[in-house]
Amino acid sequence: MNPIYLDHAATTPVHPDVLEAMLPFYTAFFGNPSSTHSFGRATRTALNRFRDAMAKSLGCLPAELIFTSGGTESNNMAIFGVLHASKDDKKHIITTQIEHHAVLHPCERLEGLGYEVTYLPVGPTGLIQIEDVAAAVRPDTALISIMYVNNEVGTIQPIEQIGELARAKQIPFHVDAVQALGKLPLNLHELPVDMVSLSAHKLYGPKGVGALYVSKHTKLTPHVYGGSQERKRRAGTENVAAIAGFAKAVEVLLPxxxxxxxxxxxxxxxxxxxxxxxxxxxxxxxxxxxxQSVPHILNISFPGISTETLLMNLDLENVAAASGSACTSGSLEVSHVLQAMKLPENVTASAVRFSFGMGNSKEQIETAAQKIATIVHRLRNN
Ligand SMILES: Cc1ncc(COP(=O)(O)O)c(C=O)c1O
Incomplete structure (x- = not known):
């Protein structure tokens, strides 16, 4: 039996049109976009075209998109960049307990540098309360960073309401939208947001490329120095082939x-x-x-059976799913997201994330579900 891939929230296969769009930038159009000769200019023109097209699809200005190496870098760039650019001495950040580590770890680093961070709690369904955001705001709040769609349980946060609040208080607002791109309609200028992190590989694009939207009103200090690329906001020769792929993924998938x-x-x-x-x-x-959640992420607990055991048995049956939480030293940590949702221990310890994608058929899902049921019956001896 062919393996059944149900882990699209981790990554997706590259769409054939995306691969086709990338290949010329490894062969005919290999010039460095910073070179002034014809080889360089050809690549530069293509790069401009990709940025323009993506900006149009995402509803922002081309100059408001900075290409990065993915969601992790975009989050780091937004968080450190906006704080370092701030001239006042504000040292308080608001985020949530259920962010991806690509937000939580920068925040922890900032705590070490003298910042204070409020990690907002969530309810049992993974939603934050707008009242909690309002109550957390302080005169010295320098940044609010809240994800759009949670990668483990799929919950959609009330980004518009939070953004309105942030605007009213004049606090920069960053949104990790890595799991929202291609899943929810996204028009950046229609949202009250200042910075938005995006990644290509959750959207049938290549790994290792992403973007940070930075509204033209937002000041950002670069985190990588050494060149004038990306309007001096992110030095380094652009990954043109990957950006070509990202632009194609956006073109093909967003509609x-x-x-x-x-x-x-x-x-x-x-x-x-x-x-x-x-x-x-x-x-x-x-x-x-x-x-309030995206349908392609389905997080299920089978109380009494450990996540690890279930995933291992599913893997033996050629079904690929995930725990959502990191695997450290060979054993699974309990998910910080499910813990923040304050679910009972037998629920957090037995959760499996299934995430569907465009390559999955109904038959595959029926087969996978039957296999899950068989495994669960077997492990429970009934
Ligand atoms: C919500 C969220 N943010 C950030 C990231 C990191 O993105 P990347 O893998 O492109 O670095 C991920 C990837 O799993 C994610 O799900």
Missing amino acids: QVETLQEKASELRQTMIHVLEQQLGSERFTINGHKE
Whole structure:
């Protein structure tokens, strides 16, 4: 049996059109975009074209997009960049307990440098409360950084409301939208946001390329020095082939957001339906918000069975899923997201994240769900 890949929130395969768009930049168009001769100019022109097209699709100005090496770098660039650019002595940051480590770890580093960070709690469905954000704001708050879509449970945060609040208080607002791009309609100028992190590889683009949207009103200090690329905001020869791929992914995938999410909803329902039939609805729980979440991420706990055991058995059956949490020293840490949601221990210790993508068929999901049920029955000896 061909393996069934249900880990699209971790990464996606490169779309064939994306690969095709990338290849010429390894062969015919290899010039350095900073070179002034014809080889360089050809690549520079292409780079400008990609930036223009992406800015148009995302609803921002081309100069507001900085290409990076991915979501992690974009988050670091936004957080450190805006704080270092600030002239006043504000030393307080607001974020949430359920951010990706690419936000949490920079915040921890900043704590070591004398900043204070408020990590907002979430409710049992993974949603933050706008009242909590309002209550956390202080006169010395220098930044609010909150993710759009959570990568483990799929919860969608009320970004517009938070952004309005941040605007009213004149606090820079950064959004990690790595899991939102291609899943939710995204028009950057219509959102009250100052900085938005994006990554290509969650969207059928290549790994190692992303972007940071920085509104033209936002001041940012560079974090990499040594060249004038990206308007002196991120030095280093541009990864042109990867950017070509990112632009193609945006071009191909963004117009399909609705269709893809409808399909994901069907796959989600199929998996839940088969599990209910084969296991009974009392044998598993779904983690996350019922409505305010993206359908392609389905986080399920099977109390009594450890995440590790289930994932290993699924892997033996050729089904690839994830725990959502990092694997350190060969054993799984309990997810900080599920812990923040204050779910019971037997729920946090048995959670598996399934994430669907455009290559999945209904038959695959039925097969995978049946395999899950068989494994669960076997491990429970019934
Ligand atoms: C919410 C979120 N932010 C940031 C990242 C990091 O992105 P990248 O892998 O492009 O560095 C990820 C990747 O899993 C993510 O899910």
